[in-house]
Amino acid sequence: MEVIYLLIILWYGGLFFQTFFLHRYAAHQTFTMSKTAEKVTYVLTWLFQGSNYLSAYGYGVMHRMHHAYADTEKDPHSPKFDENVLKMMWRTKNVYQDINQQRIKVDEKFTKNVPQWLAFDRMASSRISRVIWTALYVLFFLQFATAWWQWLFLPIIVLMAPIHGVIINWYAHIYGYVNFKVKDTSKNLLPFDFLMMGEAYHNNHHKHGGRPNFGVRWHEFDPTYFIMRILNKLGVIKFVQ
Structure with missing residues (x-):
């Protein structure tokens, strides 16, 4: 069971810091936090995303x-401009690395x-860091895996962030329902988002990009926003709107 617990912790922990810190803070700046809190969140993101x-x-x-x-x-x-999900994710990886390593010129409106x-990024994104995390995962499996099929979860853990990306950037542009007419194919993948901590309300988000709560309808519970409200009351973050 320890392997299952690890999978759940890393799935939701890594996903939380992706949607809370990388998405709602870094990309959309739906809230503010102190520089100290920001640096702590960087470290927590690395701890939960690990090799990802x-x-x-x-x-x-x-x-x-x-x-x-x-x-x-x-x-x-x-999905409209890539033949399959693997080609889309490969292109995503290349664009991400080009931006992160400043190999391409990016309009200021995207970097402001x-x-x-x-x-910290150089350390956390380094090959050494990713190899060490992967080795730690393997050691954990060697210690706690009790059946061969549990090893099938290892590649999911090692590649968890890309898998999260596939679910939203591929499937949430193909399957689901829409609340708003937008100029793209974004859809709400799940009516109740038990899997992606609010990220599955993709159509809502594309309509209201700066809105901290991705849920709109009564059944669209956004667990990340619920946690953000607690952090806002505690003074850890402050909503912009």
């Missing part, structure tokens, strides 16, 4: 580009106020 660590700067800039160019040839990830901690 994503830079707030690289993610934030790329996600802004996704909103600006959704479902066009300039979109970093779109996006947080960046260069020294």
Whole structure:
């Protein structure tokens, strides 16, 4: 059972910091926090994403580009312009790395106020960091896996952030329902988002990009927003609107 517990903790822990920090803070700045809290969140993101660590700067800039160019040839990830999910994710990886390593020139509107901690990103994004995390996962499985089928979860853990990306950037542009007519194919993947902590309300988000609560209808509970409200009351963050 320890393997299952690890999978659940890393799935929801990594996903929380992706949607809370990288998405709602770095990309959309729906709330503010102190520099100290920001740095603590960087470290927590690395601890929970591990081998999947994503830079707030690289993610934030790329996600802004996704909103600006959704479902066009300039979109970093779109089922409309990629033959299959693997090609889309490969292109996403290349765009992300080009941005993060500043190999391409990016319009200022995409980079304005996006947080960046260069020294930490270099360490957390390094090959050494990713290999160490992967080795730790393998050691955990060697210690606690009690059946062969549990090893099938290892690649999910190692590649968890890309898997999260596939679910939203591919499937939430193909399947689901819409609450709002928008200029792209974004859909709400699940009527009750038990899987993606609010990220599955993708159509809602594309309509109201700066809204901290991704849920709109009565049944669209956004667990990340619920946690954010608690953090806001505690003074850890402050909502912009």
